[in-house]
Amino acid sequence: MDFDDTWHPATHPSGAVLPVLTALSEAFPHTRKFSGLDLLLAFNVGVEVQGRLMHFSKEAKDIPKRFHPPSVVGTLGSAAAASKFLGLSLSKCQEALAIAASYAGAPMANAATETKPLHVGNAARHGIEATFLAMLGLQGSKQILDLERGMGAFYVNYSPKVLPSLDSHTWLLDQQDVAFKSFPAHLATHWVAEAAGAVRKHLGPPGRVLIPADHIEKIVLRIPDVQYVNRPYPDSEHEARHSFQYVACAMLLDGYVTLSSFHKAQIHRPQVRELLRKVELEHPPDNQPNFNTLYCEISVILKDGATFTERSDTFYGHWRKPLRQEDLQEKFRVNASRTLSFDTVESLMKIVEKLEDLEDCSVLTTLLKGSSPPAESSKYTEYNLSIAPSLLRLTNM
Template sequence: MDFDDTWHPATHPSGAVLPVLTALSEALPETPKASGLDLLLAFNVGIEVQGRLLHFSEEAKDIPKRFHPPSVVGTLGSAAAASKFLGLSLTKCREALAIAVSHAGAPIANAATQTKPLHIGNAAKHGMEATFLAMMGLQGNKKILDLGSGFGAFYANYSPKDLPSLDSHIWLLDQQDVAFKSFPAHLATHWVADGAAAVRKHLVTSEGTLLPADHIERIVLRVPDVQYVNRPFPDSEHEARHSFQYVACAMLLDGSVTVPSFQSQHINRPQVRELLEKVVLEHPPDNLPSFNTLYCEMSITLKDGTTFTERSDTFYGHWRKPLSQEDLQKKFRTNASKVLCRDTVESLLKVVESLEDLEDCSMLTTLLRGPYAQEEVSKLSGMVSFHRTTLPI
């Protein structure tokens, strides 16, 4: 759905890591138990590794042009998290990361298609697989993260640095540069939605109705030059999620952008198509494709010559303007209630709020599993059990 969290520099960090840890916690034997703190520690390691790798390249700090970041750094984050959770030695961790690099990479051209979600699914799967292969003795280049011909092959200006020591307290996680989306679409479209909502207020009549679309002469969006989010006439939900133009028109017409906004009956409305014909994109030279600095300025000119202009520098949900805990929980309840009963959803919220105090983190996955049978969710338990009983966390 393109509804997951977004890190700065640009990637979706949790989707490649959390499924791995929940799967492993199910597969582990009853003794020794992995705690909620064990899961959190491994999760943080997986996130930190992704952020560090992105910070080693100036190119990687911007919205990507070549590789979809979760397919690259997410694969390494998955391997790092799995290695930590399973208690691999330093040597085995290096092997796992080396193997993971050979699994990494997917072209950005498959964004806005049904294949894009596969990128992060593969990142989770391949990182875990790399960890298992390292446990079985497979070896790779232990210096692969230091080489331009290694991990540097994915990014220009790659300049790796030593990781900080454990007592340095210089961790990327302390910066909390994570955005949470309020609707499921590419993050850059959230600035557009914010700007469109502000402009829309000028188009509502004193009776509370929206000015008819045929009164609008021109819509100008001043956004960064990000071609894969420039889709003038999207034909599918995946294209609509990656369209500056569509999100602007949906917000203007409806006053909100929600999950149903990307269903075909909403995308193909005549009113939407009429507005899309009037949208023009401009790319100011100061509006760079970085989630930390980009903005959206939106201007609407009416048939009588009147022009309204509004600008969004920071949308609600950005790390500079984070969602409230109440709204974050509301988002979780809305999504989770589609597959889990209300009591289970509320139990999950309570477990997550005190996850560090949980003695057995498999309780989390038991709740997440919902109605599915135990025998259907883990076919890797034999292999993991063998290693987990000999490797401490």
Template sequence: MSQVSSLCVRKDMMLHKAVTQSFGAAISNWSPAHLNNTVVHRSKRMILDTLGVGLLGSTTPVFSTALQYSRRYKTQESSSVWGQAGLSLPPQSAAFINGIAVHSMDFDDTWHPATHPSGAILPALLALAETLPQRPSGLELLLAFNVGIEVQGRLMRFSREAHHIPRRFHPPAVVGVMGSAAATAKLLNLSPTQCVEALAVAASYAGAPMANAATQTKPLHVGNAARQGLEATQLALLGLEGNKAILDLPSGFGVFYGDYTPVELAAELQNTSYKWVLEEQDVAVKRFPAHLGMHWVADAAAAVRAQLLLEKPTFNPSEVTRVTLKVPSSKYINRPLPTTEHEARHSFQFSGCSALLDGHVSVDSFSGHQMERKALKELLLRTRVENPEDNVPNFNTMYCEVEVEMADGQSCTARCDTFYGHWRKPLSQEDLVGKFKANAATVLPLEAVEAVANIVENLERIPDCSVLISYLQTCKQMLQAVSAPHC
């Protein structure tokens, strides 16, 4: 090989490692000084919401099944299982099971481009924090959490395909595992080279098919992302090596997207004015446990019901002859007659008809007795879906229009462009805290619920984040056992 061609090859190799190297350097070099008030406020809201839906999720059948499996494994290191008093597991298993809890009801936050960012990160960080000789402070936890969120946000912006409702891979299983690796690498203070290796290892864990949406397996995608990102970081810490250009190559992280165009992280990390993705793009916080698209339908259908009640205080659903839902085209959330709670959480038709009947959709809407209602089943049979060409399957631009036709010829229509809880219309702090308290109170006693909310609100000033973890295991069952009379 000539000297000129050899130089060209070396130059090409350097260019093809630039993005990955920039990520490794950024993960290692981010500091608390880079955080700002907006990012701290938004990330604390995400943490509080994630803890609440995770605690509620610890009461679900899919959580119980995964817990039964995870309890087979023991290790010298152990981390807490949320909502399970006195129960600990190996840190990877704790990250796995708590991640499953977060997504078990599809109640966790959603971002744009589409993913569930928090559930892949927080369980991994809390599991890791319990194993460290020097417990991290709340500020260190916040920084690591934001590093994991930032890496996900940057990776999703390397593809136009990622901006639309996914068709092939479930995003938390793709970018979530990378975020988990980045966050745990930060908490362990790994070097830039070690951070690159953690990302390289994590990329080989990434990916899960969308075919398992609307099944009990879907929550495992988030649990696996939390666990495998943590595992990738621990393997990198032990010296395991991967492809140092993993983020640069079409055959690397680019395999998940057909239009992958990676870009280096800016050199602005050298000062403290770094612009975080979370600063520019807030997350959506759900008011009820279902796929994000359902929230547009529910708000539009509730608005139609309100119109009908104004004109007909004795509104009778049996008089509805047709319900038309104008929504984006997306096969996995177009389910005319769902038979399980997981299918119902991914059904435009179910959410629309539930809101028409009740005026809202709630946690209880997906219970067996609510799903089996005769009025609901009859309404589902009279519901059809249309996909207008201008309604693109994109969480930032989509809308839902609901039209209800009555037997007397009356027709009512309502459209939702931005539901309450969307990043353009975020929940008030009062409503977000209220959601957390309602969810957490299903497992924790009131004193623990209040304590967790207060700790998260002041997280950047908490010297030891393990105080937060201790309250997550103060469950009602333990207190009831202690207070019960003994024979």
């Protein structure tokens, strides 16, 4: 769905880690239980390792051009999380990361196709497989993170640093939150949507039809030069999710962008195709492809000469402007209810809010599968309904 959370440097950290831990939590006999605190610590380790690896490269600070980051650092994050969860020794953890590095990497050319989600799925799968192989005695290079011909093969300007210990109190996760998307599309399109929404207020009242498309002479988007999100005439939902042009036109026409905005019937509306023909892109030299600094400016020029311009520097949902708690709740409810019952969704929210108190986190997996939790988990129904932001990561599985 392209709803994954996003961190900086650019990667989707949760999708490669959470499925591994929920799977492991139910993979062993009931005599071995993993607590919610075990899961949280391993999850944080898996995310932290991804962030540390991304900080080893200046290239990684910008929107990627060659390799899809979750398929690279996500694979090692998966292995790190599994290793921590299973209590592997330092030596075995090193082996797991070394093996995982040989599984890593997927080309950006498969972005905006059905294969892109497979990258994250493979990262989860290959990381846990690397961990199992390390447990069985398979060995790899213990310098894999230090060498240009190791992890440096994926990034230019690769400059590794010593990883801090868990008790060093210098976690990247403490320094910056992740971004949670309000609609399922490439993160850069969210700046476009916010700017286009601001322009639309000049063109008609909320909830009303936009002025006729033939009254619009031109739509100019001033955005970073990101070629795989430059798709003038998207033909599929995956292409539309990676199209600056389509997201701008959908927002101008409808006043919103949601999951249904990417259905094929919506993409091929005559009004949309007409507006797409009017879109022009400009790439200001100060607008670099970096999720921490990029902006979008949109100008709509009418045939009578009137021009309306708006700019977004930080969209709602970015780590500098996070979604409100109630919007996080609503996002989870909408997504999870496509698969799970109302009661199950509410139970999940209650449990995750107090996940660190959960004695057996296989209860979480049971609920995600749509089954009823064991009787001893009924006490969690007493928890407050407010939801921790980490719950949204469950929707990316």
